[in-house]
Amino acid sequence: MQNADPENHRPDGTTDDDEVVIAARDWVVRLASKDLTERELQAFKVWHGASEAHRRVFETERRFWQRLGRLVAEPDTAETVPEAEPPSPTRHIRPMRGHGRRPGAAPGRRRKILAGSLVAACLALLVMVGDDGLLGPAPDHATDVGVQRSVRLPDGSMVHLNTDSAIDLTYNDRERAVTLLRGEAQFDVLPDSARPFRVAAEGGMAEAVGTRFIVRLEDGSVRVTVSEGKVLVSSPADGDPPRSQLVEAGQANRYAPGGPPGPVEVADLASVTAWRRGKIRIDGLTLERALTELDRYLPGTILLIAASEDGFDAVSGAFDIDHVPAAVDGLAATHGLSVTRIAGLITILR
Amino acid sequence: MSDSRLVQAFRDYEAELIQFLSARLRSSTLAQDLTQELYLKIRALDDGAVVRNSRAYLFRMASNLALDHLRGERRRAEILAEARSFLGEETDMITPEQALIAREELARLRLALADLPPISRRIFRMSRFDGLTQREIAERVGLSPTAVFKHIRKVMDHLATVRDP
CATH class of the missing domain: 2.60.120.1440 (Jelly Rolls)
Incomplete structure (x- = not known):
């Protein structure tokens, strides 16, 4: 059964939902691409988790994609036409970035304390995903x-x-x-x-x-x-x-x-100069500063929700730039903190 | 440049490194690729890097590269599996009722598909039915992956205009 999409026909005539439909189709096509990247998967989870409307529209588009699988029985004369043509312009010119244009405009209420951080993480991620366009001309x-x-x-x-x-x-x-x-x-x-x-x-x-x-x-x-x-x-x-x-x-x-x-x-x-040798060297920093240093090498955000800020020992050590999550785990363990990761984007220590 | 010592050591042990990586990865092509990557890495090293035992250092780097590669492969498989489950690929059973309703929808979809340019149809077909990645399709048709994505999206938008509500 296909759901009608009630938000397409909202009486106030808002068009937010068009953007959600575009984003949902973008995601379906990327999820089906078989070369989805880690970063895209994380971005998708953030998007999917962000609102009920996202999930509902995605479900409609996902089912549509599944039904399209039944077109397979139909022979197609197109196989004999190998010539490529220039793609005609469409309205979503930058596919994976298009829905980053108004990330704060997601409908719905702010649900939890974490909502703000989620939006922030989402923004950070989209800035990273977009390699041009969002922030003016691309750097050299x-x-x-x-x-x-x-x-x-x-x-x-x-x-x-x-x-x-x-x-x-x-x-x-x-x-x-x-x-x-x-x-x-x-x-x-x-x-x-x-x-x-x-x-x-x-x-x-x-x-x-x-x-x-x-x-x-x-x-x-x-x-x-x-x-x-x-x-x-x-x-x-x-x-x-x-x-x-x-x-x-x-x-x-x-x-x-x-x-x-x-x-x-x-x-x-x-x-x-440690980063030039693939290391992060930390010499007598507070736990918070040390985490900030590690954070530079991770997508998303590290949040320290700790009871006693002054109770922590100073941090010293050399960490592998290629294994920063393990370094965060190690730091947490030596400070008696537990680590929670949300969608691979937000790391919480408490 | 003091990093030439490492590069020299690399030349001395190159055959051994390839052998070592072949055993780890069970692929000599892959081992050669990673050895090349290793070479580029040590070439790019800060010449201030002090390496006491070049051989041990090179093999540790090679071992790390192999580990990263295997980890990356495993992660890629996990990502694919997650993407499939989000798309509901295993669970989408078609009931007879749906099949009955869908027959008319299917006819409309086929007609709508015929409206589209042949290249779009071909790309859509390769993605939806032939199990190719968008990158592979891009190589076959001589377009960028982004262009391939746009073609598939265009097909989807067009077909969506005639689908069941």
């Missing part, structure tokens, strides 16, 4: 969560992108300019005295001639760590001309957007 080079990549730049310098990171390039005969849009990157810069190498982040800049350094966007501020050579870090102080700070090998520096560079610190190079 980017990595997904949990992925690292090395890119050779036009001048031969190398950039190594850590998890969930993105850069844009502006190369001309006066400068080699890189903008760090998100995440963290290590730059191995080839010397070129005619064209300084500049990394812009949050209105500030790190400039090098020939050196190796890491720039990371973290909690709204920018951290520059130098492993070889020297880097000049500049950032404007409240509209004043930019102030600069020279940072040498083994040192680090931090600035907030619109603020001047802070004092030079001694860098913990082993920890800061």
Whole structure:
């Protein structure tokens, strides 16, 4: 029996349901594709779990797909036409991302405390799934969560992108300019005295001639760590001309957007560069900070719902970037916490 | 570049590594692919990485790659099984009543299918009945996986206009 779809005929004439139908058909076709990815499956579960309406419409479309299986007996003359034609434009141009356009517009009430987090996780996921379009033009080079990549730049310098990171390039005969849009990157810069190498982040800049350094966007501020050579870090102080700070090998520096560079610190190079060797090194951080660090390499969110924040021991250790969930389990176990995972997206420690 | 020591070690042990991976994965093609992946990995390593025992290091990396691969295969099978169960592939029994009602619907669906461009029908058929993945279909018809997806979606939208409510 097929259900009529009452929401298609709502008296107020809203069209939310059209979007749900489109999304449900998208999901049916992807679920039937036989090459569904882990991420898509997780996104589907979040979507499917998000509302009664989603489940009802999906059920209608799923049954329809099953009935289509009975068209098989019909011979089809199409087999003799191998020629491909350009696909005609349809209204859902970006199939797997289309239903991300208004993720907050899902009908229905907020049901539980977790609802907010679910929506947040859903948003985060869709941002990751969508590789362009949602956030303006695609960056020149980017990595997904949990992925690292090395890119050779036009001048031969190398950039190594850590998890969930993105850069844009502006190369001309006066400068080699890189903008760090998100995440963290290590730059191995080839010397070129005619064209300084500049990394812009949050209105500030790190400039090098020939050196190796890491720039990371973290909690709204920018951290520059130098492993070889020297880097000049500049950032404007409240509209004043930019102030600069020279940072040498083994040192680090931090600035907030619109603020001047802070004092030079001694860098913990082993920890800061660990990701380049596939490790996450944590040295005496609070449990919460340590989880935040691990969270960078996981899709979704880690929530710490703990009784006594001050009761936890500081965390130290080296973890495998390829096995972050196991690291979270290990941390939880040593702190007497239990781990709950929801749809592979939200990890709760309590 | 100090990472060339690892690369050198890799060349020394390459045959052994392939043999090792073949035994683990029971496929020499796969073993060669993963050995190549291993090579790319050590080439990309930070030259600051200090490796005391190159041979042990290479074999541990190879072992990890094999493990990841097997885990990935298992996970893929699980994902497929989950997708199938969401689609209700095992449980969708057709009752005689449904079959009777569906006969008229089926006739309408067939007519509607005939309206569609041959390439769309062909792609739909390959996906719905021939058990090909959308990626495989894409390779066969020379389109992108996204284009294949769109064709199937277009067929579905069109057929939905004549289906039973």
